Amino acid sequence: VNVIGDDNQSALFGKYDLGPLLGSGAFAKVYQAEDLHNNGESVAIKVVQKKRLKDGLTAHVKREISVMRRLRHPHIVLLSEVLATKTKIYFVMELAKGGELFSRITSNRFTEKLSRKYFRQLISAVRYCHARGVFHRDLKPENLLLDQNRDLKVSDFGLSAMKEQIQPDGMLHTLCGTPAYVAPELLLKKGYDGSKADIWSCGVVLFLLNAGYLPFRDPNIMGLYRKIHKAQYRLPDWTSPDLRHLLRRLLEPDPEKRITVEEILKDTWFNHGVDPSEIIG
Numbered sequence: 001v002n003v004i005g006d007d008n009q010s011a012l013f014g015k016y017d018l019g020p021l022l023g024s025g026a027f028a029k030v031y032q033a034e035d036l037h038n039n040g041e042s043v044a045i046k047v048v049q050k051k052r053l054k055d056g057l058t059a060h061v062k063r064e065i066s067v068m069r070r071l072r073h074p075h076i077v078l079l080s081e082v083l084a085t086k087t088k089i090y091f092v093m094e095l096a097k098g099g100e101l102f103s104r105i106t107s108n109r110f111t112e113k114l115s116r117k118y119f120r121q122l123i124s125a126v127r128y129c130h131a132r133g134v135f136h137r138d139l140k141p142e143n144l145l146l147d148q149n150r151d152l153k154v155s156d157f158g159l160s161a162m163k164e165q166i167q168p169d170g171m172l173h174t175l176c177g178t179p180a181y182v183a184p185e186l187l188l189k190k191g192y193d194g195s196k197a198d199i200w201s202c203g204v205v206l207f208l209l210n211a212g213y214l215p216f217r218d219p220n221i222m223g224l225y226r227k228i229h230k231a232q233y234r235l236p237d238w239t240s241p242d243l244r245h246l247l248r249r250l251l252e253p254d255p256e257k258r259i260t261v262e263e264i265l266k267d268t269w270f271n272h273g274v275d276p277s278e279i280i281g
């Protein structure tokens with residue numbers, strides 16, 4: 001990470017022109033910007049306040065950033081540059097022009113064909129990262145974006161380890177926030193396998209794509225935990241038997257029994273109607 005100057009302006013000055021706010025999460029604000037060294041091409045810049053980092057930038061965080069910068073995959077938001085001042089870190093990323101995937105499902109569910117398209121793109125990104133020892137650990141709707149061709153782009157890959165070092169500013173990400181996407185073994189607060197936890201979250205995403213609502217909902221947090229631990233959900237009647245079967249395997253409470261990425265690639269629903277040449281292998 002190049003520490004450039006003392007303030008905002010000096011880090012971006014002459015390189016990027018900051019534009020409108022695209023979105024904000026518990027940890028950061030993301031702006032659209034123009035890359036002045038690249039014909040004003042649109043990019044997204046995520047700004048993280050360093051004072052929210054627990055012990056500043058540790059060696060571990062720097063390593064995560066260097067890993068993330070090496071991730072090049074058609075369905076992962078490309079991180080092109082990281083800049084820092086004494087107070088802020090700027091992540092310069094590819095702009096996902098289509099916005100959040102899930103702003104498009106809130107009112108109407110997707111067909112199984114469309115759900116399959118996005119699920120396949122998600123799994124190909126997840127598989128690529130897991131093969132490199134990188135786990136997302138925070139796969140959820142706000143982190144699934146669309147590009148101008150309406151293809152999926154997973155954002156924040158590799159940044160999860162950094163997030164653990166950041167103090168969230170709101171209730172949303174604290175313990176009493178919504179664990180709707182979190183694998184049961186994470187709730188137990190013991191050690192867990194990052195790849196298995198990501199697969200669970202992919203199951204929640206696939207459920208949501210198909211049903212238009214989340215699998216686990218409860219006004220009471222203990223009630224929600226109970227449902228997650230038992231994988232107690234209700235699928236809509238239209239769900240095909242093959243998709244039911246795959247969801248059962250993804251939302252398997254026991255991480256040891258849960259389907260693996262390699263098994264997903266061989267799944268019947270996953271491959272239904274797909275041209276054999278498109279089969280990920």
Ligand code: ADP
Nearest residue numbers: 022023024025026027028030044094095096142
């Ligand atoms: P946080 O880590 O605080 O959750 P995110 O990286 O999820 O921050 O970004 C917050 C929001 O900004 C996202 O939910 C999305 O709407 C928007 N956003 C983030 N990255 C991009 C991007 N590369 N292109 C377009 N919008 C983005």
Ligand code: MG
Nearest residue numbers: 025142143156
């Ligand atoms: Mg986010």
